[in-house]
Amino acid sequence: MKTYICQICGDAYIGEGKPTECPFCGARENFIKIGKEALPILNQETPARNATLARNASHNDASGHSVAGGKISETDKKNLLETLDLELKANSLYLCMASKAKSYEIKAMYKRLAKVELEHAIIATKFLKIERPGIDAESCSEEEIENFNKTIELEDHATKLYAGFAKTAEDRNIKILFTALAQVEEDHIKLIKNYL
Ligand SMILES: [Fe+2]
Ligand SMILES: [Fe+2]
Numbered sequence: 772m773k774t775y776i777c778q779i780c781g782d783a784y785i786g787e788g789k790p791t792e793c794p795f796c797g798a799r800e801n802f803i804k805i806g807k808e809a810l811p812i813l814n815q816e817t818p819a820r821n822a823t824l825a826r827n828a829s830h831n832d833a834s835g836h837s838v839a840g841g842k843i844s845e846t847d848k849k850n851l852l853e854t855l856d857l858e859l860k861a862n863s864l865y866l867c868m869a870s871k872a873k874s875y876e877i878k879a880m881y882k883r884l885a886k887v888e889l890e891h892a893i894i895a896t897k898f899l900k901i902e903r904p905g906i907d908a909e910s911c912s913e914e915e916i917e918n919f920n921k922t923i924e925l926e927d928h929a930t931k932l933y934a935g936f937a938k939t940a941e942d943r944n945i946k947i948l949f950t951a952l953a954q955v956e957e958d959h960i961k962l963i964k965n966y967l
Contacts, residue, residue, distance in 0.1 A: 772786065773786065773805065775790070775803050775804065775806065776806055776809030777796060777803050777809075778803070778804060778809060778811050778947070779793065779796050779802050779811070779951045780795050780811070780890055780893075780894055781811035781812075781814065782796070782890075783806070789803050795886075796887060796890040796894065796951075796955065797958060797959075798951045799951070799954055799958075812944035812948060813898065843899075843942055844942065846939060846940075846941060850939070850940070851899050851945070852895075854892075854895045854932075854936070854952070855895040855904070858891040858892035858895065859892050859903075860907075860909060860925075861884075861885075861925060861929070862886075862889045863907060864909040864925065865881045865885035866882070866885045867910060868881045868911045868922065869885065871913055872915065873915055877915065880962070884959060884962075887955070887959075891952060898945065916967075919963050919967055926959045926960045929952075930953050930957045930960065933949045933953035934950075934953040937949035937950045937953060
C-alpha cells in the first residue's frame with residue numbers, strides 16, 4: 772500500500788496504485804503524486820505571494836517553501852468567490868437530485884458529485900482564507916432526465932468559467948487550480964452523458 776496525494780485538494784489516497792482521478796476533488800491523474808513528491812498547491816509559495824513572503828521571511832521554512840500567506844490579486848479573489856458560490860450551489864442542487872433519483876446508482880452518483888463540488892468550494896475558501904458560508908437549499912425536478920440536462924448545463928457553464936479564470940489568473944497556483952477544475956467539470960459532463 773502507498774500514500775498518494777492530490778496536488779489540488781491536498782487529500783491523501785491510500786492504495787496499491789495511483790487512482791485515475793482524485794477520489795475527493797476529481798482532479799485528473801497528472802495532479803496525483805506519490806506522497807514524498809507531493810506539494811499541494813495550497814502549501815506552495817507562488818510568485819504572486821513572493822512580495823509578502825519576502826517581508827515575512829521568518830515564516831519560510833528551511834526548504835524555502837512557505838506557508839501560503841501572500842496576497843492574492845483582486846481578479847483572482849473575485850473569481851474564487853464566484854467559484855465558491857457556484858460550487859456550493861452545485862453541492863445543494865446535486866443533493867436535491869440525489870433525493871429524487873429513481874435508482875440507487877443515480878442517488879449514489881449525485882451524492883458523490885455533491886461531495887466533489889463541496890470539496891471544490893472548500894479549496895476556494897482555503898485560498899480566500901475565509902470560513903465556509905452556509906449553504907442554501909436548491910430545488911430540482913422530480914424528473915431524472917430534467918435533472919441530467921440541468922446538470923450538464925451547470926457543468927458546461929462551470930467548465931467555460933474556470934477555463935476563463937485559468938487564463939486570467941495572476942497567481943500560478945490559482946491558474947493550476949482553475950485548469951484542474953475546468954477538467955473535472957468537463958469530466959462530469961461526460962459522466963452524465965452516459966445516462967442520456
Ligand atoms: Fe466543481
Ligand atoms: Fe461538477
